[in-house]
Amino acid sequence: METYTAMREFADSWALLAMTLFFIGAVLFVFRPGSRDLAKDAAHIPLKDD
Template sequence: MSFYDTLRHFADSWGLLALVLNFLAVLVWVSRPNARQIYRSQADIPFKYDDKGGDDAQTRQ
């Protein structure tokens, strides 16, 4: 059995299982309680020190 066949067999069986479990773990992590508040505050970081309050294209006109 060649190295390629060994890797292909692993990817078809245990690799797929590992990726599915990883995906499910990410879904559980994202949907945990209080996650929305944390992600909302992280999303607002670029606007934290924005004094203009708008898009640069609008303020130049």
């Protein structure tokens, strides 16, 4: 089996699944309950010295 073919099959199957699961996990992490207050605190960090 050629290297290109093997990498292409991997990218079409398991890598796509891994990227999809990572994306879903990132979305769930961002929209989890209680993250709004943490995001507001992080957004105000540059302005704390003013």
